[in-house]
């Protein structure tokens with residue numbers, strides 16, 4: 501296994517799967533401004549996906565393209581964390597998931613912008629600007645809804661409780677991460693946890709939400725060992741066109 | 751304006767001329783400004799007869815990127831110049847690269863130009879300064895929605911990145 505390729509798949513697949521999930525809101529958000537904001541967030545993530553997966557395909561050297569990786573792999577070959585593939589739930593849960601991921605994504609990209617790998621550094625320097633903007637919005641929304649009405653508060657607390665067991669996987673380092681950290685390509689995800697905890701604790705305090713204290717977490721996404729049953733269902737939508745009409749272009 | 755020059759019996763296009771042509775190619779989503787105003791053209795150089803144009807995308811996922819590339823190819827093809835595009839993502843595009851003329855054109859078109867402070871300086875319609883943010887995002891990845899409390903009109907703000 502090529503560790504750099506694996507690392508790039510993980511990074512790209514997080515963007516791809518979350519980007520697709522967020523795009524499912526297109527035309528369905530509670531108000532027009534939120535609909536547009538979600539669509540734009542999804543678009544940024546898909547753009548980042550293209551950069552990461554193009555590089556992943558190049559490193560792999562088997563003549564595959566970013567599109568091949570996105571549309572022709574099966575569920576067990578995806579390397580996204582489980583958090584990104586869980587169904588959207590209501591708007592509150594979608595925004596809570598976005599915030600939990602954005603906060604991680606921002607810290608990771610800040611580290612990757614200092615990567616020893618020139619291409620990784622370039623992609624991260626571009627993406628970090630977009631993601632800094634995402635976290636501003638998702639944080640504001642979590643605070644607004646958490647410290648909002650009784651109902652919005654209740655729903656945000658439920659969202660946080662539901663998503664919390666998926667948080668730990670973002671920081672669960674393995675041998676791929678060790679190799680990336682050793683080469684100065686990527687920070688070790690585990691090393692980002694303290695900064696993430698501090699930022700999230702601030703946000704949840706402001707949002708009047710109680711942080712669950714359990715550190716139990718689901719795993720199996722970023723190493724592909726066991727995705728949730730939701731990923732396969734999502735792929736039947738996302739990959740439908742290339743599966744039904746192989747090689748179709750426009 | 752730089753003129754074509756003759757070299758070995760061939761008509762040779764200068765880089766300055768290509769910049770001139772590109773300064774007339776409108777941005778596909780904000781046609782009030784050109785690709786040069788937007789700051790996405792990072793370099794023009796000749797490799798033999800082929801003009802190599804270096805382009806830096808605004809946002810990673812901006813759907814206008816493909817149209818921008820096509821517009822550049824078309825503009826040079828119209829002048830019979832073979833072109834090769836080079837995508838460059840580092841250093842990343844920043845709104846600091848929008849030209850002063852581009853900023854004026856945006857404002858005249860009704861889009862408040864980006865400000866380092868993170869919000870528009872004044873309403874592009876009435877010049878009012880009592881402004882409120884409606885949404886952090888707008889009709890394209892590069893814009894946000896604001897409203898002027900003086901004239902009550904909503905307007906687009908070009909996000910500062």
Ligand SMILES: [Zn+2]
Nearest residue numbers: 873876898901
């Ligand atoms: Zn006004």
